[in-house]
Amino acid sequence: MSHPATKSYGPPLGGGQLQSIQALRAIAAAMVVIYHLVHAENVYGGGATFLGGPAHFGFAGVDVFFVISGFIIATITARRFGSTAGALDFLGRRALRIFPLYWLCSAAIVLALIVRPGSLDPSIAEKSILHSLLLLPQEGGPMLVVGWTLTHELFFYTLTAIALAACSRSRIPRLIAVWAIVLLLLQLIPTHTPWPKLLTSPLALEFMAGAVAGLHWRRLSARHAWVPLTTGLIWMAVACLWLADHPSHGQTDGIRVLAFGLPSALVVAGLVRLEAEGRIQPPRIAVRLGDASYSLYLTHVFVLSLSGRVWGSLDATGTSIANAAFVFSTGATCCVTAHLVHRYVERPMTSLGNRVWDWSSSILAGAKH
Structure with missing residues (x-):
């Protein structure tokens, strides 16, 4: 999921965009x-089989997004x-960032x-349209399969808003x-229904880890910024080796927090510190794709389904070679579509919103005075 966040992150780099985060x-x-x-x-x-092995750990991209979200929110x-x-x-503003494109999809x-x-999968018809559109917890997640992560995002945003109003x-x-x-x-209390599962999900620890990184990354010295970065990367590599033969490759909330969420916070802190010191410069193409990552996250499932049906019908x-062509062409189409x-859709809608x-805020502020 790309997680939805603004392109400009405010004070960390003197008002500039954190390109390492975008990458x-x-x-x-x-x-x-x-x-x-x-x-x-x-x-299809x-x-x-062409993909396999490490490709199964692609789900950890969600854990990286949750950490990034916590980092960005702590910053802005x-x-x-x-x-x-x-x-x-x-x-x-968070709602305006999430909902328009999500509703369109x-x-x-x-x-x-x-x-x-x-x-479509028959199970989709059984889901509540209202719950799906509002990203409320429901069994099996919303109609748009990747939307379950946005439910966690909204939960974190809501808690952040409460903290903003009530705390220093x-x-x-x-x-x-x-x-x-x-x-x-x-975690000692078993949960079996959607709301309790959301409220007690250990995935919230990934937002917290990102927020801690956002609060403290400036304390890292430039000389030592490579330490959390390399530690986090090695940590995740070891986790992949350890979970290679694990059922579902470790896709339980608790395991993924330990294996990918916590080390991602180290990676984020190290990358941002190195960028602030001018030690690294992410490739422009990665930054551009990062700008479009929310569109990529929401639209790629449509591209995969359509491409798979076309290749299957033909x-x-x-064969491994044919499947490699399918994988690379479909992946490229996902990226082009997202851009x-x-x-032409996400950025204009966000700007208009x-x-x-x-305008409405200024009207309300004027009415109060």
């Missing part, structure tokens, strides 16, 4: 695409604590259910520590 978002989004390509190859690959809210108006503004699924219901910034480290302890204790898969959607929000 990391591109990597995380590509990981999720590769993970879903594994499934697409299983369905004619029995042959640094000067907004103690204000109810600031909390509402934060929550409103969800509408495509609803339309397909109406026009060609047999073309100096209390945030203690608040995070208390939340983490309570969450760990809640009987063009079934176009970002440029922000303008309307600014």
Whole structure:
């Protein structure tokens, strides 16, 4: 998932964009695409296999996104604590960032259910449209399969807004520590329904880890910034080796937090510190793909489904070479589609939403005075 966040992150680099974060978002989004390509190859690959092994760990891209989200939110809210108006503004802008494109993609699924219901997984028709559109917890997640991560994002945003309204910034480290302890204790209580699962999910620890990195990355010296970066990368590599033969490659919330979430926070802190010191410069193409990562996250499932059906209908898969062509061409199409959607749909909608929000906020502010 690309996680939805603004392109400019404010104070960390003197108002400039954190390009290393954008590049990391591109990597995380590509990981999720590769993970879903594994499934697409299983369905449309004619029995042959090109992807495998490390590709199964593409799901960890979601864990990277959650950490990035925590980092960004800790950064952009640094000067907004103690204000109810600031909390509402934060929550409103987050909603404007998430929902328009998500609703557009969800509408495509609803339309397909109406026009060609047999073309989709029957389980989709059983899901609540209202719960899906509002990203409320429900069994099996929303109609748009990747939307479950956005439900976790909204939960984190809501808690952040409450903290912005009720706390000072100096209390945030203690608040995070208390939340983490309570969450760990809640793991002792079994949960079986959607809401309790969300409220007690250990995945929230990944947002917390990212927020801690966002609060403290400046304390790293430039000389030592490579230490958390390399430690995090080695940590994840060892986790992949350890989980290679594990059922589902470790896709339980607790395992993925330990294996990929916590080390991702080290990677993020190290990368940002190195960028701040001018030690690294991410490739421009990675930054551009990072800009479009939310579009990539939401639209790639449509591209994979359409491409798989086309290749399957042509009987063009079934060998390793043919499947490699399917994987690379489909992955490239996902990226191109995401760039176009970002440029001509997502970015204009976000810009319009922000303008309307600014206008309405100014009207309300004027009415109060």
